[in-house]
Amino acid sequence: MRHRYSGRKLGRTSSHRDAMFRNMVTSLFEHERIVTTKEKAKELRPIAEKMITLGKRGDLHARRQALSYVRCAGVVHKLFGEIAEQFADRKGGYTRIIQTGVRRGDNASMAIIELVGYDETVAAATTEA
Known part of the structure; x- marks a missing residue:
């Protein structure tokens, strides 16, 4: 029985999963x-939401916790700046x-995971400018 088993292994070792x-x-x-893939997106969602909650907290300890997980200090700065402001009034x-369909090579179900306020036109304009 699989009672109380949480998370997916995704065919990787634990260190590979953590790094991924x-x-x-x-x-x-x-x-x-x-x-x-859809499975990776489902596993990524709670991790990302915890990081955003740390960004909303905004204190030094939360920043250090985020820096211990997120690989780039510039991304942490963005997380505690514009992303935290974007979700300031949102509870979760x-x-x-x-879901976008299946991948051609191995028929894996694919998905897009994005932040809720994401707008393609704004993102395209900022990358071109």
Whole structure:
């Protein structure tokens, strides 16, 4: 029986899983939207939401906790600045998972995980400018 087993192994060792999720959280906050498999997105969501909650707290200890997980200090600065301001009045549910179909090579179900306030037109304008 699988009672009280939480999380997915995703065919990786625990250290590989931890490194993968750290990289994915960093990329999610840097680009505000990433494409991944549905299972990885479902596992990434609670980690990302905890990081946003740390950003909303905004104290030094929360910043150090975020720096111990997120790989780039610039991304932590963005998390505690604009992302925390964006979700200041929101109680939870900071991310959205959109299923997009299957991957051509191995038929894996793909999904987009993004921050709730993500707007493609604004993101395209900032990357072009």
